[in-house]
Amino acid sequence: MSIPHLFRCPISLDIFTDPVTLCTGQTYDRQCIERWLADGHRTCPVTMQALGDATALVPNRTLRHLIDRWLSAATTDQQHLPDSGSDQDPSLAALKRCLQSDATTATAATKIAALEKVMALASESDVGRACMLQLGFLPVLLPLVFRTATAATLAPSDRRRAVVGEEELALQCVLGLMPCTSAAPQLDCLNMLKKEAHLASFVRLLERGSGRAKAGLCRLLETVATATATRDLALIVAASPRVWQALLPLLQQHDGPASDPRASEAAVRAIAAVCAAEPARGSAIHHGVVGALFRHLSWWDYGKGGGGAVSCALAAVETLAETEAGRRAVARAPGATRVLVRHVFMMSSSNDGSEHAAAALLSVCRESRAARSEAVGAGVVTQLLLLLQSQCGARAKAKARALLKLLKSR
Structure with missing residues (x-):
């Protein structure tokens, strides 16, 4: 069963949370259309009709009422819920109450069974996912992930294993419900996560969790770094030494019997997202992100896949190299210039990765004669000429030409 077409915002394709109507008669979610207008657009996204000054947003209360009634009916429709295995009410409300209950009223096995039902609903049914999101399941699930370290540490061994199982399962449920x-x-x-105890729990799980849990936490961190509602939290996380101490080692977990490439790739994406915010860059550089990124890039082999993560790593290096502290860190990183040269042009690399590598080299070489000499010795001219002859984008070619011009005048 799918969400009715009329209940989806044409921009986000998610169920409406605050439907508003434009003068063209088209309805959008308020957050989406306000962002569209804030970007300078003066047309209706669906009809492309010019709006001029008529950008007033009228709340669509009728549609809001219909969605509320539909959600209310969906929460009690047992045909679209998994079997509860008991005589109790199997509605979403009962499922939510079970997750909110403390240890005195619900056993660990009961909690895990409830979490498994949430996962099933989130993965198999658009209706179930939409209903749980609208009914506030995320604020209920997050405390199950980020328990206080004291509670998990002092529990008996069997209970501690159950707690860890609940945490990791609850994390997968959270990721499944993410807007x-x-x-x-x-x-x-x-x-x-602004609370110290919850952030400490985040770090603990990032250090001791399974590879799947670590990858999930990195995805959650990427969301924190990019979401509008968590901008302040992103800066708090970026300023935390313990977060970086737990996060950076994941970049090197790419080989060996205990490694998990998913965690390594997710960590790269999370770091790139954090570094995209200018206020966070100084802290990232201070905690050794530049060196860790280059160690990761030095290992990476184009034949092993994961090109998207490498592009993210190069994007983070480019961003950090825009700052003076970042350029100094690149200069200190062993073999950094040669690593960047290697990624300027590779047969299976993405255009984005080539562009980021060329841009980072351009920033570093502008400031350092030694870096220019090292780049030339590493064969950057040949790499740049190959890049210019390839199918790369206009921005990558512009960076390549600028770098060639700089090297010619050295």
Whole structure:
């Protein structure tokens, strides 16, 4: 069963949370259309009709009422819910109450069974996912992930294993319910990580969790770094030494019997997202992100896949190299210039990765004669000429030409 077409915003394709109507008669979610207008667009996204000054947004209360009634009916429709295995009410409300109950009223096995039902609903049914998101399941699930370290540490061994199992399962449920748009108001509940105890629990799970849990936490960190509602939290996380101490080692977990490439790739994406915010760059550089990124890039082999993560790593290096401290860190990183030269042009690399590598080299070489000499010795001219002859984009070619011009005048 799918969400009715009329209940989806044409921009985000998610169920409406605050439907508003333009003068063209088209309805959009308020967050989405306000962002569209704030970007300078003066047309209706669906009809492309010019709006001029007529950008007033009228609340569509009728549609809001219909969605509320539909959600209410869906929460009690047992045909679209998994079997509860008991005589109790199997509605979403009962499932939510079970997750909210403390250890005295619900056993660990009961909690895990409830979490498994949430996962099934989130993965198999658009209706179930939409209902749980609208009914506030995220704020209920997050405390199950980020328990206080004391509670998990002092529990008996069997209970501690159950707690870890609940945490990791609850994390997968959270990821399954994450809204598709970074402007979704439901993401405000992630600000619970501003509390020191919850952030400490995040770090503990990032250090000791399974590879799947670590990858999931990195995805959650990427969301925190990009969401509108968590901008302040992103800066708090970026300033935390313990977060970096737990996050950076994941970049090197790419080989060996205990490694998990998913965690390594997710960590790269999370770091790139954090570094995209200018206020966070100084802290990232201070905690050794530049060196860790280059160690990761030095290992990476184009034949092993994961080109998207490499492009993210190069994008982070480019961003950090825009600052003076970042350029100094690149200069200190062993073999950094040669690593960048290697990524300027590779047969299977993405255009984005080539562009980021050329841009980072351009920033570093502008400031350092030694870097220019090292780049030339590493064969950067040949790489740049190959890049210019390839199918790369206009921005990558512009960076390549600028770098060639700089090297010619050295």
